[in-house]
Amino acid sequence: MLNISGIENGIVLDHIPAGKAMDLYRYLHLGNVDNQVAIIKNASSQLMGKKDIIKIECGLDEIDLDVIGFINNKITVNVIQDGKIVEKKRLHHPKRLTNVIRCKNPRCITSIEQELPHVFVLTDKATNTYRCLYCEEKYTRH
Amino acid sequence: MPRHLMNPMDLTVEEIQSLIDLAGDIERDPDKYAHACDRKTLATCFYEPSTRTRLSFEAAMYHLGGHVLGFSSADSSSAAKGESVSDTIRMISCYADICAMRHPKEGAPFVASLKSSIPVINAGDGGHQHPTQTLTDLLTISSLKGHLDHLVLGLCGDLKFGRTTHSLIEAMSRYEDVEFILISPPELRVPNYITEMLGKKHLKYTEVQSLEEVMPVLDILYMTRVQRERFFNEDDYVRMKDFYVLDKPKMELAKKDMLVLHPLPRVNEISVEVDDDPRAVYFKQAQYGMYIRMALILTLLGIEV
Incomplete structure (x- = not known):
């Protein structure tokens, strides 16, 4: 042990x-x-x-x-x-995440403007779906 | 705080109706609005080329008696020197009263709106949103059909990548008794999130491959172009682009009052022989695009005539 x-x-x-x-x-x-x-x-x-x-x-x-x-x-x-x-x-799914995860969409404005914070918002509580604030790309863990 | 337009769904059904009513009044009596925007300036910030959208915004402002300034490609703006969208809009805010922005990167107009002291209209951001196209489509249907509810709407072609079809489906899903017929090859079917949304709202929709089969039941046929840039393989593109061609024999199957819409530009998905058919309204649709942008500019500037 x-x-x-x-x-x-x-x-x-x-x-x-x-x-x-x-x-x-x-x-x-x-x-x-x-x-x-x-x-x-x-x-x-x-x-x-x-x-x-x-x-x-x-x-x-x-x-x-x-x-x-x-x-x-x-x-x-x-x-x-x-x-x-x-x-x-007690923990909750946060409504907004700033600079925790990065948007992987190569067409997102964050891909060319480096100083922008990477912000994701919880768009569907039931499915725990987060989307990029700017391009609305869904965050996928893999 | 100025009001912006980023996404057609930012507007309530009532707000859309107000814009449609105003656009209708502009169409009936354009002289009444000829000086509505005297001494006002629209900035058209187009970071990528566009014919229809930029010209219709400019025409809209000129018809309102206003001025236009701007640029029509990133190369001719300070973006080529590495200026951020946020800095550009702060500078533009000093010179103009309202801004229409097109950008190849998704979310760029939204970033601009966060720093802008003037209203910003998203004039298309990559494959993301193009709200004034959706408003144009709604105005066309409403003006020529007289209503936006109780319709069978067929959407045909590239339903996978076409942002205009996704936005139109979402916008039309808010009206009563609208049935959607989604016509596409299996490779270009509408994304799951759209059919899930329709399912959640208990709306009637069918996914089919044959255009001929459904022609007789349609009230509206919304044709789309298969975009070459969406394909990695030229052979796939060539096969898909010829999948649907609307021609006279197919039009004969349709109702007498069916309408054909297309966001334009077309390639070969609508044969030119269809252009003279009174049901082909895609060029009229481009004209409605100007009226709805006039209505939008007036509304966002808070100008009442």
Whole structure:
């Protein structure tokens, strides 16, 4: 059994689908933070069989919860203070994402005007569809 | 904040009706509007070539007594020096009262509208939107049929890539009892999101390949051109471009009051022998394009006559 020490103050992202932790790591730009970050892959889970977990020693305002909601709003966000869970945040699909994903449409104005922010808006909640604010191209993950 | 027009669906059915009514009044009494835009200037910012759209915007402004300035290709604008659309529109806003913008990149007119202090009209952005074409189509149907509801609308040709057909289907789906007959080769069928939208609204639609088969039931036939630039393979293009050719024998199958529309330019999908048929209204449609743009300019500038 592998033991990873708990964190005193920060957040724990639990119930990440197995294999998706690194995606989240990239989207949250965790490679750029100086704080302690622990990634646990393929932890056993009663609910999911296997899951990934990320523990981050940081303040809640340092993490973009919208990005997590966009990737998977079933992920549990536990807020830790003094080593204890003080809050569980509910995530929603954010209405708008700025500079999180990029428009891949080669005909989009963002392809030639580099200074424009890449903005996506949630156009269909039922299907979790995001479209580029400018060209309305649907975002596809692959 | 100025009002812009980016997408035909930005307008409510009531707003579209107001534009149609105004365009109708302009057609009946053009002299009444001959000085409506005295001392007003339209900027036509065309980053790619266009004949019909640019000339109809310019004609519309001249018929309203206004002035026109602008450019007709990116090469002759400061875009060639690398200026952004946002900077260009801020500069244009100092010289003109309203702007019509065509751009090969999708969303460019929208980007302009975010920074503009004057109304911006999307005059076509890549394969995305072309709202004044849709308004032209609606005005043509409304003026010549007298109504936009209770119609059987056939759309024929390239229904996959043709933005005009997608916009027209969306716009017409808001009127009561409109049935859509989608006529195309299997390779150029309408995208799923359009049929899904029709399905969600419980609207009647049929996808067919044979034009002859459905000619007798159509009230409107909207023909489209198969665009060469959409194909990677020349053989596929040649095969598709000859798939539908509307000619006299096919017109004989149609109702006496059926109308043939086409956004133009045509290549060979409508034989020139059809041009003299009174049901062929595509050149009249181009004229309606000017009237609806006149109505749009007046409305966005808030000018009442």
